[in-house]
Amino acid sequence: MSPSRGPERASRPALARRPRPPERYADARPGEIIAASPGVAALGALGFAATLFVLVWLAWRGSRDLGYAWQWYRVPHEIFRRVGGGWQAGPLVEGLLVTLGVSLRAMVLALLLGLATAAARLAGTPFLRGLARAHIEIIRGTPLLVQLYLFYFILAPLVGLGRFWTGTLALAVFESVFAAEVMRGAIRSVAPGQWEAARALGLGERTIWRRVILPQTVLPMLPPLAGILVSLIKDSAIVSVISVFDLTNQGRNIISDTFMSFEIWFTVAALYLMMTLSLSTLVNGIERRVRRLRA
């Protein structure tokens, strides 16, 4: 916290009441959406559109000089194809389903593992607490790719795990550590008075957790957890290196068949964007609903 926070906050009401500063200073702070005159805003939007146009034109010209033949018309075939009388999912949709399968399973596992780790760090015996701490530090301090290789080359042959589950498990373990830290932070952020009040009312330890503490952690926990789940979807692309046929891997396969690098990678990126955006929208909706329930 900067030392100026205290006095600054104290003087807020005075600031609100004083007369508006001269126009020159009124829009001084960056980051605020300033009600610029519609003409200026339109000019900005127009300039942006022009820049986009130039960028696309440069890319198009560059690819033409390279002899790159754009073949967008072939992309729909990779998404859905007509076989006989009916429609059939193309490789991209198949990959999308695998990515969704890996991500959803890994999400559930990551949340459960994260909760267990957070509980161990907060309420376990000293041994368990130390174990959880070491687990968190080790997983956080090594790259996901290296963990995936460790899982794939060592754990999978040991216990006879398939590639799909190896990838899912590695992803879940990696993200669970971040989820655990978020959960721990949210639980710790509940005011100590809540514990004291609940104990003074004679509630049992389990009831306190279930009815008093955990409900209060939901709201502060949601935004960072949503961030973790969105990164989980994106990190799931890495399972393609152990040849799980997810979206990224299908994209690579199509490119090695058709040489449509740009078209396919842009389509793949757009599909990932669709997944992450719908997840963020979903979590935003949940957050709004929880907020309304509490109000």
Place this chain on the structure above:
Amino acid sequence: MAALAGGLAYVAHRFGSVLHYRWDWGSLGGALLHWSVAHHAWRAGLLLEGLEATLRLALWSSVLTFLLGFGFALCRISRSLYWRLLGGLYVGFVRNMPLLVFLFLFYFFLSSQILPLLGLDRLGHGAGPAARFWLGLLFGPPRELSAFVTGVFCLALFEGAYVAEILRAGLQAVPRGQWEAALGLGLGRRETLWRVILPQALRASLPALAGQVILLIKASSVASLISIPELTYMANEVSSSNDHVFETWTAAAALYFVVCFGAASLFARWERARGTALAAGPRA
């Protein structure tokens, strides 16, 4: 707890009885350090060479990431709609894409379109031995230079979006009164930004920036997939040539852990030192 113990016991049992894995940590020695007969000296093995490349990659992409992030953070808080839209486009585009997809997309683009223009292949040719030594230390062997530069650009372009958001949040967290006071004292907008707002914003975003550097070190492992010979790439090579998969990958993970944990402790210590210095210093 019981499930955990049971699982570990099962894995240990499989290790001992089913796989008959022959442990040989000695085989790893050559991959870390080996005695070079030609040079009469100890030389870094493949894994340590990879670590060196990882550190190099992380260093240069951190620098570039920070510059890019700062530029786009300024875009995002600009008063002009044009810059805000441009910054929003970049951040939205990059942050919603997996690193792997981004790498493949830009690897193809950069290595086929931009890099030939730079003429990096000819860079080391005219240099003397001393210059060559420094170039090698800072940028790696000349023949791998263009792959290295591609990797640096890809990582920096990706992580730059995250740093931009961290810096934007830091800049916007500075109380409005700071702007008003500075402008009221007669400072210009640019001067206010540089001398008043930015120092406070940097202080606020330091922990997040440090975390991002560590994420960058770990993300650099993905660069192995576009054939940049860093630690993960080397570990792959070593494990497939000496057949001691477990030892090699454990060593690679340990090296990453040492680097990341060391960096995290260093940053934490720096933060604490800054914190106490701030508390003790004059109230500026």
